[in-house]
Amino acid sequence: MAFYVVQFLTGLASAASLFLVASGLSIIFGVTRIVNFAHGAFYMIGAYIAFTLTERLSGAFGFWGGIVLAAFAVALIGVIVEMVLLRRIYHAPELFQLLATFGLTLMVEDLVVLIWGPDDLVGRRAPGFRGAIDFFGQNIPSYDLFLIVLGPVVLGILWLLFQRTRWGVLVRAATQDRDMVAALGVNQKWLFTSVFAVGVFLAALGGALQIPRDAVHHAMDLRIIVEVFVVVVIGGLGSIVGAFVAAVLVSELNAFGILIFPKISIILVFLVMAVVLIVRPWGLFGKPEAAARKTPGLTVNPWRPLTSNERLMALAALIVAAMLPLFAGNYLLTVGSEIAIFVIFAVSLHFLMSVGGLASFGHAAYFGLGAYGIAFLAKMAGLPMIVCLLLGPLLGCMGAAVFGFFAVQLSGVYFAMLTLAFAQIVWSIAFQWVDVTGGDNGILGLWPSSWAASPSRFYWLSLGVAALVTVALRTMVFSPFGYALRATRDSVLRSEAIGIDAKRIQWTAFVIAGTTAGIGGALFAYLKGSVFPDNLGISLSVDALVMVLLGGVETVSGAVIGAIIYKALNIWLVSQTDLSKLVLGGFIMLIVVVFPKGIVGTLEMLAQRRKKASPPGSTLLAKPIESAE
């Protein structure tokens, strides 16, 4: 019995840091509508700076002062980030902000190693809380008890701050309607900056308080950010009380899951999150969100099929690409194949995001399922490559059919989070079910049949499939199905009012995108000769998002260009420098600030502008639109 009580208390202690970080994320999202991917990075910097300060400053005062000072220092960094980076992109599409903060995370990961080195750092014990308390023969660290008390105290302070101060009232008002707050004379800029500073302060404090419990290392950010997303989604975005309750829930699930269900301990949390999202999509303490005010059609240039000239150009580009084996060596051809495979992957996500308006954060699940499909068919059933390639992606298709059914019940950020949760479940299964998947060791020895074995033949195969997939999805955009899908993207209500079964259309799109990703994954398995849980991991999902946004989310096929540029740059950087993340992150942030419409989107805009400047042909647009107010 005593053992379970201690386990429970350990869970509560872990909840404290999680709550601090999650409440910060929640506050920032509520007001600025930015899903701050860099929140984990701020948590990590908080821990590193606190480590340095507590090592340098002596005594109890030095320790506690160092912790608080670290949180303030990181908050200051947050203010600079907000003013220099985020202020420029508040009006960009919301996923772009996610992309920018992701770029920042990449940079921080390299910077941290550069400054503090790659080794784990063990911080000093908290003065006054070094010992442990005996509880019926079980030890409870007294620092844990301190953290257990701290959580509710911080909750109380935040509650007072939001209910009893003018700043809190303004923040709550801005959470609901930013423009109206400005129309009442409040300077939004400073409100946003202060909110961001408070949120980052909480994240950094959460990180700094971890140093007596855990070693500080350079991968803390990703681990915490996933957990924090889960907490915030379960608790309800924007709700501080929700963040607290969910942090406790998640920490206890982690603490007891490992005892009661050791086999599925990693999935448990994500299962709970999926159930919560399905039953109460806005979280336990959140509120259902009103549909966003937008006037679709006024800002977006209408999509059109390619003109015959443009088709010829695309064909010419394909022919040039097909001639690569004439002069390139084996290494370049392998790189070429990989890029072609990522074009398939990116195009499939782009279909879901741009055409369907459904931004999946776990698209790698279907890519990886396709790869595992190949591994099962080839290694266990021993089927030949051609059969495997046709059947393997079906695993991705089935995964997408099951998860997609639930995911399309939600929209926006919640859809993104649920897809992330599903992807984590799939990843955990691949990681933990060692008997079938080989766990971390993966499944090795998948080699293509002789007809596709040489690098040039495999390159042609990948290129051909990539071209086919791109053309097929493009054709679908301009088919009746594509019209219906775009209608549900622009307004679910209006499309349902004209008889479109929105959920079914979106589900179909999800399955199409998942299957296509599975095709990419199937080829990828043969390219690498192996499959690993990483093939369905978060970082691969994020890669796909970056490729789509880089190409331009408002374009028809920008993802093709986005994938080529991102993947080529990525491979080249890794071969050139040890600081590839730093460079890549900086590049992503630059693109976001300079080309908020993505590369292809920016090119299209320039072309449009040139067209407008020359002949006086477009009088249609100059006429007043009568129904607008």
Next chain:
Amino acid sequence: MKLTVQDLNSHYGPAHILFDIGFEVGEGEVVALLGRNGAGKSTTFRSIVGLVAQRSGRITFEGKDVSSKPTHEIVRDGLGYVPEERRIFTDLTVEENLEVGRQPKRPNAPHWTREKLFALFPNLGEMKNRPGGRMSGGEQQMLTIARTLMGNPSLVLLDEPSEGLSPKIVEQMVDAILTMKKEGVSIVVSEQNLHFARLISDRAYIIERGRICFGGTMAELDARPDIRDAHLSL
């Protein structure tokens, strides 16, 4: 002049909405901006306070050019705005809604306190702690006006204050607007309802398809039934 708008043009994306809008408001005057649904009344107001990004033209408020200022600075100069859709903060109580609108005292404008506003809108005083989301449409409309008055504006843009309200509430609204005028607040009120406008306004402009097509006193408007019938639906 309190407020002068000259050559105001506004766009939403590729759509040109307002064409060379121009009008004036004198000190302490109540001016009506009349027009049908979709004529451009709300866009005119939104452009004046800087909520429409793509706008050009000259907007002079109390002798200062405010056309390139951000929204919050224009409002802090004393130009209050009451939006059409009310846009109450539904999670905030009546008192908290008023707090969001609070700005420092201004020398050239009447000073409003919570007590004074609760006297002007007695309903609000009875529900100080009720969340905005649990109020009736009429109560919300009063709260939006009170919230803007907390900023002590010297001029208020009122966007369709009578829309969707019961006749009894409309009467209260007329009283409130006349009280505001008596206190010395200049008012521009957009309306479709000529009857309502006549009860409160000194002068009127008619806007149609994004252009001003008439300007004059209420008496001059009454003398031109042709204009009234052509541009205002009855």
